[in-house]
Amino acid sequence: MKAYTQLYELLSDALLRFSYSLVKSNEIAEEIVSDVFIKLWQIRNKLLEIDNLKVYLYTIAKNFSLNYIAQNNKYKVVSLESIDVEAIITVGGPVEMCISADLVRQIRQVIRQLPSQCKLIFQLVKEDGLKYKEVAAILDISPLTVRNQLVIAIRKIGETLPTYLQPGILLAGKFSES
């Protein structure tokens, strides 16, 4: 039971974020994560047969989230591509990133405008620190797709960043790039 609660504490935040991105409700996401761990409890005798528990839990969370969306949607079949993903991606404040507040807003805007799958992949890799292969297994796509989607996301963000440092920003962070 101790191992179980430790696992919950270790993974619940990431799974919550993942599920939230799909269902876009904190309460429902928490319930889905809870369901995921109940499922884990029910299959506790078969855990040794699972290669990567983290991937396994993400996959259950994905399926539960999609089931939930399907139940609350007139379209019965729901695929990851068709749903709007709301990614939770941490972008530091202007001062720590040595960029202007306006630029931070721009970056956030760029991330929001990424395609759904791209956003989700970016979140899973950046925020949860998952490997390409793991993300590929969870989302049932090829590792190459994961790699390519990440390149798209990082490039879009990177190109909004300045190629030169503005002297004033480092000191006050108040000046905008104009």
Next chain:
Amino acid sequence: MQEDQFWLLVSLKLTGEATDEELAALEAHLLEYPEKGLQLEALQVLWKGRPPEAPYRKGESLKRHLQRLSVHTAEPAPPPVHPRLWPATAVNHKATGNKAIRHKVWGIAAVAASLMAVLLFFYLLTSKKTEQPVAQNTVTTKPGSKSKVQLPDGSQVWLNADSRLTYDESFRGPYREVKLCGEAYFDIAKDSHHPFIIHTSPIDIKVLGTSFNVRSYRNEQNTETVLIHGSIEVSLRSNPEKKVILRPNEKLRVENGKSLVVTGAPPPNGKDAREPVMILGKPHFLQKDSAVTEVLWVKNKLAFDQETLQDVALKIERWYGVKVNILDESLKQTAYSGVFEDERLDQVMEALRLTGNFRYSMNKNEITITR
């Protein structure tokens, strides 16, 4: 180097998936275009940004989860849900109940579940208390009268005089239970899934399907059980661990109001204080028709078998609904045997008087025996 290639190398570096060659290629590229180094640095800072820790919220969600889990761990084993498990559901409902539709459904389920738990709890409570006046059937016989009862399961019970049989009106549940005070002959309908249990003040008798006689009058010293067919299990109420399995034509005698148990003791003759409380013996057979004396009353025969005048008087009191007073102490211990069939009280008394050499007077419903 193309832009595409550069961004691929950047993303590989950030995610930690880059090989040594790829990292070297990126270094070389940055030497060529130093202005891109700033973008990479900013991206690295952005990439490392982590959400602030929220330990409080985490603990709360864990607590909520464990509450839900406790409900689910109880689920696989359906009916015997311990009522104490349910308040957790109720709390869960309170915490998250008024949010989304799913939560409402969950909440309704929780309410329904706790309601069921409460009902189950009360059901268990009432089914244990056989004294509950509600939904209880009671058959009582007065002194001087007998009765035959057919129970809802088809079992037949002959109730001797001055006896009371109480049973649940519906007669459902895992056990068929009756409570007996007095004497009754049972012919139990066979139903191995619903054992029949007879509660008397000193013993409980568990049967599957059989016929036997139970005699447990408050004003008598012993409770007697005589088995005719089948098999019954008798346990002491004061010590349910002590069980005796009776075989056909065995008789068990238990002293009322004592808790000492000894089995396999010698036949019941002596009546000294060290006499064991549970005595296994043989019922008495009449030589003529091999009927068991103990159950002759069912055939409307009043039988005595080596019984003292004191016991005989008690039987007569019940059988005819009269009061018998024995004024001379020395007469009380004389033993009598005999069977009376359809005979009036004065005939019985006359026969006893001739055998026992005593005198008696009858005044309405009161008999006085003197020397």
